[in-house]
Amino acid sequence: MIYFSDFFEVDENIIEDYGAFNISLINDLPLFIDPFLLFGGKKRDYLELHEEILKYLKFLKGKSEKGIYNIAQIKSWYLFPEVKQNWFGYSMVGNSGSGLGYKFGKSLSSNLHRIFDDLGNEKITMSSHLEKTSLFEIGIGRDNISDFTVNLIKKYLLQYTEKFAQMYVADNQKKVIKVNKVYFDYDFERWMPKDFVLPFWDDDYVLLTPKDILTKDENWINSNDLRANFEKICTSIPNDQLREEIFNYFRKRIPPKVNHQKPSQKELTKAILKTLRQFPEIINQYIKIKEENKQGARSISEIMVKQVEEIFVNHVQTLVEHLKGTTNFYNNNPVGSYEETHQRIKFLKSVIEDKDGYKLFYIKGEPIKREQDLQIMFRLTWFATSYDIIPEANAGRGPVDYVISKGANDKTLAEFKLASNKKLKQNLAKQVEVYKKAHDTDLGFKVILYFNDKEFKTVNRILKELNLENREDIVLIDAGKKESASNVKLFQL
Numbered sequence: 324m325i326y327f328s329d330f331f332e333v334d335e336n337i338i339e340d341y342g343a344f345n346i347s348l349i350n351d352l353p354l355f356i357d358p359f360l361l362f363g364g365k366k367r368d369y370l371e372l373h374e375e376i377l378k379y380l381k382f383l384k385g386k387s388e389k390g391i392y393n394i395a396q397i398k399s400w401y402l403f404p405e406v407k408q409n410w411f412g413y414s415m416v417g418n419s420g421s422g423l424g425y426k427f428g429k430s431l432s433s434n435l436h437r438i439f440d441d442l443g444n445e446k447i448t449m450s451s452h453l454e455k456t457s458l459f460e461i462g463i464g465r466d467n468i469s470d471f472t473v474n475l476i477k478k479y480l481l482q483y484t485e486k487f488a489q490m491y492v493a494d495n496q497k498k499v500i501k502v503n504k505v506y507f508d509y510d511f512e513r514w515m516p517k518d519f520v521l522p523f524w525d526d527d528y529v530l531l532t533p534k535d536i537l538t539k540d541e542n543w544i545n546s547n548d549l550r551a552n553f554e555k556i557c558t559s560i561p562n563d564q565l566r567e568e569i570f571n572y573f574r575k576r577i578p579p580k581v582n583h584q585k586p587s588q589k590e591l592t593k594a595i596l597k598t599l600r601q602f603p604e605i606i607n608q609y610i611k612i613k614e615e616n617k618q619g620a621r622s623i624s625e626i627m628v629k630q631v632e633e634i635f636v637n638h639v640q641t642l643v644e645h646l647k648g649t650t651n652f653y654n655n656n657p658v659g660s661y662e663e664t665h666q667r668i669k670f671l672k673s674v675i676e677d678k679d680g681y682k683l684f685y686i687k688g689e690p691i692k693r694e695q696d697l698q699i700m701f702r703l704t705w706f707a708t709s710y711d712i713i714p715e716a717n718a719g720r721g722p723v724d725y726v727i728s729k730g731a732n733d734k735t736l737a738e739f740k741l742a743s744n745k746k747l748k749q750n751l752a753k754q755v756e757v758y759k760k761a762h763d764t765d766l767g768f769k770v771i772l773y774f775n776d777k778e779f780k781t782v783n784r785i786l787k788e789l790n791l792e793n794r795e796d797i798v799l800i801d802a803g804k805k806e807s808a809s810n811v812k813l814f815q816l
Contacts, residue, residue, distance in 0.1 A: 325349050325643065325703055326636065327531070330524055333491050341487055343531040344628070345636060346410040348524060350702050352635050353695065354411045355469035356476070358453045359543040360536040360624055363617035369536065372476045376453055377442070379475060379507060380435070384442055387435040399513060401428030403474040403504060409530040411537070412466075427471075430462050440603075447607040449614050454544040458606050460596055465542060478505050481519045484531045488522050498523040539627035543620040549609050553595050556609045565604065573598045634696060638682070639703050642674060660710060660727045660735040661766045665795075667704055668737070668770055672800045681802045690774050690802070697739045697772055698724050736767030742778035742799075747771070748785045751797075769797045776803075 326345050328335045338345045346352065361373040383400060405412070438459055442451050453472060456463045473480070481502060488497045500521050504514040521528040541547060549556070557573075560566045576594035577586050586594075599605055613620070658666075674680035684691050702725070705712050713726040728734040740747055751769065773779050782799060786792050 331492050331496055331522055342533050344534045351410055351412040354537045354539050354631055356472050356536050357538040357542045358472045359620050363620045372479055376475050384435050384439050387432055397428040397432055405470055406473045408528055409532050427467050448610045454542050458546050480530050484521055485519045487531055492522050500528045534628050537628050538624040544613050550595050560608050569602050660733045664727050664735045664737055668798050676801050684802045692741055694739050694741050739770045742771055742773035742782045752789055772800050772802050774803050
């Protein structure tokens with residue numbers, strides 16, 4: 324069992340018709356809520372949620388303007404645990420994250436009145452947006468925005484899940500839960516708890532999330548996009564005088580050419596950031612452009628969610644069913660962490676190379692090169708095991724993707740790398756032995772995924788230079804397209 328539909332014995336089509344994502348209850352999946360999809364959504368509920376977020380920001384801004392943000396108030400108004408029960412994020416194993424800490428609260432409380440100087444009185448944009456906080460260099464990133472959004476709309480997610488549970492989840496699989504920080508009481512200026520009937524598994528409740536407010540990789544409004552389109556955004560500013568002042572200021576922040584060399588990307592980025600601080604109108608113009616393309620936000624979101632479904636739900640389900648039906652992969656007959664790990668790696672290699680499994684890494688014919696994809700797939704194959712699978716374990720000398728263990732004396736390490744990783748040689752040369760010493764084990768595997776002949780030759784050259792050829796603990800997997808298998812059903816024997 325991996326997914327919500329498995330654990331709660333609900334047909335996948337029912338979850339799909341309800342509009343929710345069929346989450347994994349083994350591992351977080353790399354999706355998050357984009358608050359712009361509330362503003363740009365077509366449902367009245369979403370627009371009301373967007374307004375609720377703005378209402379809370381206005382409350383915080385009022386406090387920020389008065390300079391009231393002591394430690395107790397920051398903890399009360401800004402600090403939230405990660406809502407791990409939705410099973411989204413970037414955790415390698417399980418669903419635990421760090422949540423919103425004091426650093427986030429202090430940074431936002433100190434800058435809120437400056438960032439949202441026109442909150443409720445917007446002249447350029449249609450509305451204000453929580454994501455605006457990530458466009459300033461104040462240490463607030465995508466994960467902070469996502470965690471804050473989930474907490475601010477948690478009441479809606481709880482009601483959404485409760486309604487589903489009442490209709491489709493068996494009585495013995497749901498429970499009345501008193502959930503903390505559900506809604507904000509503006510009279511008492513504090514977050515209040517509330518009871519809900521929710522799906523219950525492994526000593527915790529589970530949250531469902533509508534697919535149409537989810538996305539992957541970046542919010543629709545994000546700093547990378549702003550910097551990448553900086554000159555285009557500035558050109559679109561209608562005020563001629565302001566536009567010329569911006570470009571003049573920007574050009575003066577770029578170091579002079581040396582030997583006719585163009586400025587580096589680092590130099591350009593530095594000049595852009597200085598210009599944004601000087602002319603915050605650029606940020607408002609950027610948000611205005613993004614607001615005018617609500618359909619683009621919805622379309623990108625739909626594509627991203629389908630990608631995650633295809634890779635981590637559909638493909639993995641097919642893989643697991645094949646492993647259960649045709650192999651002894653899940654027999655509870657442990658042979659030691661090294662051999663168990665080796666068996667899984669070898670089988671994944673066989674599936675990817677010989678049984679059309681390479682399609683796991685392609686969307687619309689294009690390769691999706693992310694080490695994390697292979698790491699999560701590897702983890703999902705361990706759902707029925709007596710071993711401990713510890714992610715990103717850091718014993719003081721550097722992290723490793725996984726430590727597979729059973730007790731203190733049976734440990735095996737596993738790392739997954741792309742052949743295109745620029746630090747592959749450095750990693751192979753130094754880090755493996757350091758990791759092994761740090762985790763008190765002499766056993767470990769390196770799995771390297773390559774997509775074409777050029778990458779294959781590069782990896783082999785590196786292995787030869789390091790005298791690491793023909794080693795059992797270094798496994799190369801070919802994820803390149805196999806033309807002869809183009810019409811073969813996925814994983815068909």
